[in-house]
Amino acid sequence: MAINFDKALGIHQYTLGVRSRRAEILASNLANADTPGYKARDLNFKEALLSARTGSGLSLSRTDTTHRVGHTFSMAQSNEYYRVANQPDTGDGNNVDAEVERNLFMKNSIEYQASLDFLNSKISSLRTAIKGQ
Template identity: 50%
Template sequence: MAISFEKAFGMHPEALLVRDKRAQVLAENIANADTPGYKARDLDFQQALNNARARQSGAMARTHDQHFAISTSLQHETKFRNPDQPDTGDGNSVDIHRERNAFMQNSLEYQASMTFLNSRIMGLKKAITGGGQ
């Protein structure tokens, strides 16, 4: 009987990829908090996850080198964020407190998915090798 990793892991592998990309975007915002003219960006997690799942379910194998590769980039889900604070005069729209909070929340959710996946992997390992070890 074959193990279906898609059924075993659910959406968590895709969620990890999206959370990783969001962490990168938020880190860029934090790093550019003092850069004049920098516009804060964010990733629409739900849209990105839906698109990642659609790409995975509709993924097609390339059977020839000259066929077009299907893009797996999350570039389209990254949007500029509407600022919560008035312009400080330098055109920068980063609210450092909001960015740090979003980064921390994203980190916690990433860890939750990692914990779930680790639990599932350990369960599958136990099922394969036997539960007595």
């Protein structure tokens, strides 16, 4: 009998990728906290997770089988958006609030770890079932 990994691992296999992408975006916000004109970005987790589960990402067409698979990138396709500022503009056009970004980054890290723990538990259960213990 074949193992259906979607049923066995649940949604956690997809949340890891989305949480990882969100960590990159939040880290980019923190790194650019002092960059004039930089606008804070974030990820719509629900839409990104749905895209990951359905595989509805947009990919580039290949004209030859030897070409590598490429993917387009735009904020709309990756479910990113510019975050509404919590603070008034400081005059340089940057709307990154470092405290907010650090808090969101830590929350995302905790949620990433939780997904890892759930996934590890599922894999341990599969390993036990395969061994017949």
